[in-house]
Ligand SMILES: Nc1ncnc2c1ncn2[C@@H]1O[C@H](COP(=O)(O)OP(=O)(O)OP(=O)(O)O)[C@@H](O)[C@H]1O
């Protein structure tokens with residue numbers, strides 16, 4: 001763990017310990033990607049790894065209540081609307097999408113801070129979606145969460161020893177007199193001074209506070225960590241250090257990660273697989289190469305075009321940013337058919353009438369788009385029409401054979417080739 005004790009500003013006297021540039025100073029720091037790459041190679045996919053978690057058609061509909069005395073349910077916020085994915089043992093899946101698309105809700109469902117409306121959360125042979133709170137207690141030790149904001153997620157009135165030691169006391173895994181020793185061990189593991197256990201959160205910088213949050217999440221030796229935007233509140237140079245720390249911890253303790261972020265650059269180094277979410281649904285999920293070099297969904301392509309160092313390499317030299325018109329629609333009343341259609345530059349009639357299934361189009365690549373194709377090579381006819389038994393407008397074709405598209409997590413050995421419109425295998 002070579003870089004754990006690096007002072008964020010040590011290589012640049014114009015950067016404060018908290019990572020901010022001093023007034024009038026020139027920013028000579030390296031971009032995040034380069035910083036992360038300079039000390040750590042990217043995580044690689046182990047296609048043989050068993051899933052530690054299987055999320056199957058997960059839904060969370062928050063009830064919307066009317067005002068007044070009789071608070072009736074008048075609608076639902078469809079925050080998560082049928083997502084399926086796997087997180088491999090010791091691996092890392094990135095979950096990316098714009099604000100409000102349902103990333104945190106997915107994370108909170110997995111840690112059972114919320115009980116799902118529907119769907120399964122298979123972890124170690126148990127469906128966490130349906131167990132009682134009592135049955136969930138031992139599982140809580142195995143699935144922990146790192147929160148987005150290191151400033152609000154730590155209780156300012158507790159010292160670091162109490163914050164990091166709390167899970168040990170609650171779960172009674174260590175005798176009382178051994179808690180401090182374990183806390184100090186954990187502080188050392190995350191690159192903090194173990195003698196600082198009696199300091200309070202406001203005595204630490206943002207990056208250091210996030211390390212405290214990470215130590216707290218590690219306390220019970222989890223098998224799965226849901227990291228909800230763990231670096232987005234931090235300065236770029238500190239982001240890279242915290243990601244490197246997470247990578248060290250992952251390798252040392254064999255922890256699997258669901259890594260939530262709102263841009264594709266942050267997860268590229270850490271996550272060999274990425275799922276892209278839009279308005280409660282996964283629109284594309286694939287291994288790193290397929291997402292960053294062969295994205296087939298217009299939304300993923302737009303997100304990629306916003307990342308300066310990715311766009312040129314992955315979008316065939318095309319430099320201009322794809323700007324999406326309008327705002328993300330409300331999850332209370334999402335658009336019919338494809339949720340993305342109100343902002344999609346390729347939308348046609350079928351997109352409003354038929355929801356595109358999340359179709360497997362490669363060995364480890366699924367996409368939900370009627371006109372799936374690489375940028376500049378989207379087909380003129382809907383690739384999904386023959387499978388769904390509809391014509392190019394989305395109207396049912398009499399006598400057509402309708403295929404079944406698997407909706408569960410993971411990948412099959414055969415998939416639908418969008419160019420030939422035929423099922424193929426490796
Ligand atoms: N407890 C709740 N009750 C009602 N609606 C909720 C609740 N929590 C989240 N939502 C709504 O669900 C949708 C998804 O929210 P969520 O926090 O999961 O998005 P997110 O992708 O994490 O966004 P961000 O990038 O801003 O963190 C939003 O429209 C949000 O307003």
Ligand code: SF4
Pocket residue numbers: 298299338339340341342344345346347348351356368369370371372
């Ligand atoms: S299904 Fe239609 S609206 Fe949706 S992403 Fe594809 S082209 Fe755009």
Ligand SMILES: [Mg+2]
Pocket residue numbers: 103104105
């Ligand atoms: Mg969030």
